[in-house]
Amino acid sequence: MRRLLRSIRKGSAPAIQNTTALAIAALALATAGTASCAAEQAAPIPCPKVEAAAPATPGKPELPADPAATVDEARAFFATVDTDLRRLWVASSRADWVSQNFITDDTEALSASGQEASMEYLTRTIKASARFNALKLPDDLSRQMLLLKLGTSLPAPSDPKERAELADISAWMTGAYGKGKYCPKRLENDPKKKCLTLGDLSNIMSKSRKYDELLDAWTGWHAIAPPIKAKYQRYVELGNKGAKEIGFADMGALWRSGYDMTAAEFEADTERLWQEVKPLYDELHCYVRSRLQAKYGKDKIADKAPIPAHLLGNMWAQEWNNIYDLVEPYKGQGSLDVTKNLQKKKLDEKAMVRIGESFFTSLGMDKLPDTFWERSLFKKPADRDVVCHASAWDVTFSDDLRIKMCIEPKEEDLITIHHELGHDYYYQNYFKLPMLFQQGANDGFHEGIGDTLALSVTPAYLKSIGLLDKVPENEKGELNFLLKMALDKVAFLPFGKLIDQWRWDVFSGKTAPADYNKAWWALRTKYQGVSAPVPRTEADFDPGAKYHVPGNTPYVRYFLARIYQFQFHRALCKAAGQTGPLHTCSIYGSKAAGAKLKAMLAMGASKPWPEAMKAISGEDRGDASALLEYFAPLRKWLAEQNKGQTCGW
Ligand code: X8Z
Ligand code: ZN
Numbered sequence: 001m002r003r004l005l006r007s008i009r010k011g012s013a014p015a016i017q018n019t020t021a022l023a024i025a026a027l028a029l030a031t032a033g034t035a036s037c038a039a040e041q042a043a044p045i046p047c048p049k050v051e052a053a054a055p056a057t058p059g060k061p062e063l064p065a066d067p068a069a070t071v072d073e074a075r076a077f078f079a080t081v082d083t084d085l086r087r088l089w090v091a092s093s094r095a096d097w098v099s100q101n102f103i104t105d106d107t108e109a110l111s112a113s114g115q116e117a118s119m120e121y122l123t124r125t126i127k128a129s130a131r132f133n134a135l136k137l138p139d140d141l142s143r144q145m146l147l148l149k150l151g152t153s154l155p156a157p158s159d160p161k162e163r164a165e166l167a168d169i170s171a172w173m174t175g176a177y178g179k180g181k182y183c184p185k186r187l188e189n190d191p192k193k194k195c196l197t198l199g200d201l202s203n204i205m206s207k208s209r210k211y212d213e214l215l216d217a218w219t220g221w222h223a224i225a226p227p228i229k230a231k232y233q234r235y236v237e238l239g240n241k242g243a244k245e246i247g248f249a250d251m252g253a254l255w256r257s258g259y260d261m262t263a264a265e266f267e268a269d270t271e272r273l274w275q276e277v278k279p280l281y282d283e284l285h286c287y288v289r290s291r292l293q294a295k296y297g298k299d300k301i302a303d304k305a306p307i308p309a310h311l312l313g314n315m316w317a318q319e320w321n322n323i324y325d326l327v328e329p330y331k332g333q334g335s336l337d338v339t340k341n342l343q344k345k346k347l348d349e350k351a352m353v354r355i356g357e358s359f360f361t362s363l364g365m366d367k368l369p370d371t372f373w374e375r376s377l378f379k380k381p382a383d384r385d386v387v388c389h390a391s392a393w394d395v396t397f398s399d400d401l402r403i404k405m406c407i408e409p410k411e412e413d414l415i416t417i418h419h420e421l422g423h424d425y426y427y428q429n430y431f432k433l434p435m436l437f438q439q440g441a442n443d444g445f446h447e448g449i450g451d452t453l454a455l456s457v458t459p460a461y462l463k464s465i466g467l468l469d470k471v472p473e474n475e476k477g478e479l480n481f482l483l484k485m486a487l488d489k490v491a492f493l494p495f496g497k498l499i500d501q502w503r504w505d506v507f508s509g510k511t512a513p514a515d516y517n518k519a520w521w522a523l524r525t526k527y528q529g530v531s532a533p534v535p536r537t538e539a540d541f542d543p544g545a546k547y548h549v550p551g552n553t554p555y556v557r558y559f560l561a562r563i564y565q566f567q568f569h570r571a572l573c574k575a576a577g578q579t580g581p582l583h584t585c586s587i588y589g590s591k592a593a594g595a596k597l598k599a600m601l602a603m604g605a606s607k608p609w610p611e612a613m614k615a616i617s618g619e620d621r622g623d624a625s626a627l628l629e630y631f632a633p634l635r636k637w638l639a640e641q642n643k644g645q646t647c648g649w
Contacts, residue, residue, distance in 0.1 A: 065134035071141070074132045078144045078434075081125060085151075085435040086397060088118045093395045099171065100387040100404060101377055103178050108171045116167035119156035119242070122148075123163075126246045140606070147436040147605060150258050154552050155242030155251070166238040169231050173550035176228055178387035180545075182220030196220065198315070199380060199388060199406055206313050206322035206412075211296055215533055218310035225544030232544060233513045235552075236506055243507075252507035255500070255554045259442050260608040267504075269622065270497060270556060273563050276624035277493050280631060283638040284490050285529050286647035288312075288320065291327040306531040306649045309524065316546055317530045318495040320487040321412070327487070329637070333477040334470040336459065336484055338411035341467045349378035349407040355465065356417040359453050360425050363587065363594025368424065372401045380406035389547045390416050392423035397438060399431050415454050415488075422450020430604035439605040441612030444560025444622075449601070451561060452568040456586040475633075482583060482634035489562055490631065494527035496559030501527075502543060503555075517542055529649045564613075566626035571617035572596060582630040 092114030099107035126149050137145065154170060156163040183195040196204075196217075204217040239251045248254040256263035285307070292311055293301045301307055313322030324336070342352070350373070357368050375395075380388055388406035395402060401424040407413050426449055430438055440446030459481060462468035472481050502523050505511040511519040520543050521532050536542060543549045570582055576590035587593040600616040610620040628635070 064130065066131035067134060069131045069135055071135060071137060074135060074137055074141050077129065077132070078141055078436075081129075081144070081148065082434050082436070084121060084125075088114075088121055089435065090396050092118050093393070093397075097393060097395050097402070097404075099175070100178065100391075103175050103385040103387065108175045109168075111174075112164075112167040112171035115154075115170060116156070116164055119152065119154065119163055119167060120158075120160075122152050123156055123158050123242065123245060126151075143606065144434065144436045147439075149246060150254070151436065153251075153255060153554055154239055155246055155248075155254060157238060157241040158245060162238055162241065166235065166242070169235045169238070170552055173228055173231055173235070173552070174387065176231075177224070177544075177547055177550045178389075179385045180221070180224035182217075182223065184216065184220060197380075197388070199408070202315055205310070205315050209295070209326070211300060211311070214310045218315065218533060221315055222540065222542055222545045225541040226539060228544040228550050229513075229516065229541035232516075232541070232550065240507060250507040250509070252500075252504035255507075255556075256504070260610065270559065273559075273622050273624055274493070274497055277490070277563070277627060280486075280628065280635050280638075281490055281493055282647055283635060283642055284486055285649075286642045286645055287638050288323075288327055288487075288491075289529075290642075290645060292323075295326055304646055304649055306525050306529045308533040309528075309530040310533045312491075312530070316495065317528060318492055320491040321484055324484050324487060327483065329479045329483055330476040333472060333474075333480050336468070336472075336481060338414065338462060338467050339409070341469070342409040342411070342414065345466065347409060352407060352409070352414055353378065353403070353417055353421075355414065356421045359418065359457070359588060360421060362589045363453075363597065364591045365425055365594060365598065366428065368401060368421075369399055372403075372424070375400075376402040377404040378407050389551070390420050392420040392427070394424070394427035394431060394438075397427075397431055397435065399428055401427060415457070418454040418457065419447075419450035422446075422448075422453060425449065426601050426604075429598055429601035433604045433606060437604040437606040441600070441603060441605060441607070441609035442560070443554065443557035444564055445600075445609065445612060447557045447561035448565040448568060449597075451565040452572065452597075453587075455565060455569045456588055458584065458586045460584070461586045461588050478583070479634060479637050482631060485583070486631055486634055489627070492562055493559060494529075496562060497556060498523040498527040499543075499546065499548065499555035503549070514538060525649070560622060563622050563624050563627060566630055567613070567617050567619060567623055568597075570626040570629070581633075582626065583633075 095114035099111035181195040390405040572593040573585035576593040
């Protein structure tokens with residue numbers, strides 16, 4: 001990912017960089033909203049919906065437009081921007097790569113300097129670009145104008161001291177999270193292992209079924225976050241100041257402007273999508289809660305109450321597939337346990353990545369470059385701190401693909417490998433575009449590509465590569481499979497939405513620092529129906545215990561991706577000529593599906609995202625109907641199971 005600049009490019013961080021995604025979208029809409037839309041209206045691609053009164057650009061720098069500016073000057077200006085961004089972003093990306101692979105005070109400082117230089121350039125250049133504001137620019141230039149303004153998720157104030165402070169804080173928070181460990185009293189005298197990493201604790205969260213052991217792992221990890229709170233508060237102040245300088249109300253307004261519609265329209269559109277899927281989530285929640293009540297007792301999980309957040313198999317209760325054994329609908333239908341076979345076959349990290357690569361090449365994509373295998377980090381080093389949160393990179397924006405991941409032989413990681421390779425193959429298909437277009441159509445697209453392919457990693461496919469012994473053959477087996485998928489895909493939806501809901505309120509000042517943790521748990525309860533397992537206070541900073549918060553990575557992209565990936569899957573299955581139920585389709589080996597996907601990837605951020613959506617699916621907006629179609633048989637079954645239950649919380 002060029003992950004780019006975690007800050008710089010919006011998104012990037014751990015995952016993709018994607019920074020731009022945001023920008024793209026937003027800009028596109030806004031600016032072009034009017035200008036290029038007029039042209040697009042004659043074309044078959046519908047214009048993104050933009051309010052008539054949408055501003056010419058999402059942010060409005062104070063600097064005046066220059067009436068004497070020409071299109072030729074604008075073209076020369078963006079050619080220089082492209083050269084400058086390449087130099088700055090490559091340097092910053094290299095520093096980030098090294099710092100995340102070797103967390104030390106010095107690499108943290110190098111990362112902060114790279115970020116600082118890019119931030120200084122962006123704030124200055126966005127202001128300078130205002131001289132072209134009154135010009136009717138050709139579409140490619142107006143889009144670069146837009147994307148430039150959206151070019152960072154961490155805008156810096158122009159005051160050099162404040163900018164340096166912001167860059168330092170950002171690098172520090174990433175390092176603090178990466179180094180986070182829990183050192184329980186009980187291991188104090190253990191010569192071998194005194195402290196537990198997030199990886200160790202996550203394994204406890206997924207495997208243990210002991211209430212108190214889970215609670216200990218949960219509270220142990222969440223204790224890494226309080227020291228981050230004061231820094232986070234300052235990051236909010238400085239980032240907001242930077243956002244204002246380039247014309248946005250606050251950082252949240254900047255983040256929401258990256259979707260080729262106004263920030264308000266974007267908020268309404270995500271709410272629309274959430275309302276479409278919420279009834280399915282509610283059924284799943286109800287069913288899972290009743291099974292957990294059976295396991296842990298009603299004294300631990302009361303009727304109508306939210307589920308304690310440490311009982312769902314994951315540190316953040318974001319995906320619940322690790323507790324599949326507790327909620328499996330029908331026993332004796334054959335195992336869906338891929339982990340067992342990965343371990344039995346002794347597949348190492350690289351072999352697991354090769355499995356992912358072979359899916360992409362089966363669609364007609366190129367093999368990963370040799371340098372990918374030489375430069376990537378596949379395994380947690382024994383002797384140093386690294387940022388283990390998985391990410392994908394194109395460090396030099398020139399097919400210099402890598403992943404950085406602490407792979408373990410388990411199914412979850414096999415799926416995450418597909419996720420990360422989706423980012424890398426996006427990079428591979430657009431690296432020849434101008435720098436500002438080297439992003440996803442929006443950041444949800446970037447997050448959704450690998451997941452789309454992973455939807456084709458069906459039991460039948462897994463059996464064909466020897467990772468599953470038996471394919472579910474009857475309705476019962478299919479329901480087992482669908483429930484397992486829902487524990488991942490459906491359970492995640494409210495979490496995907498609420499993280500940025502929290503940050504948008506923090507950035508706008510609606511949530512004051514004195515209420516950070518209270519607001520966090522209010523949203524977690526409202527959306528997910530989970531509760532803090534022990535009383536929390538403002539001395540805690542639970543949002544800081546989730547990578548993307550200290551890592552400054554916008555999160556609503558993952559919510560979008562969970563919806564889009566089913567849209568992409570449905571479209572690619574059609575291209576592959578498959579006509580059966582969506583949950584049985586695999587596009588493995590389909591060159592027709594691959595060609596369709598490649599065409600969309602190659603667009604990068606050069607066009608408003610509805611055009612990219614149209615190119616792959618024929619649709620021009622996010623649409624949850626494919627997800628609902630995929631899970632339709634399960635939804636019916638859940639409704640039957642929940643009869644007589646009082647659902648909700
Ligand atoms: O952060 C990620 C990826 C990198 S972009 C591993 N994901 C989110 C998370 O872990 O919280 C993928 C799913 C959601
Ligand atoms: Zn990702």
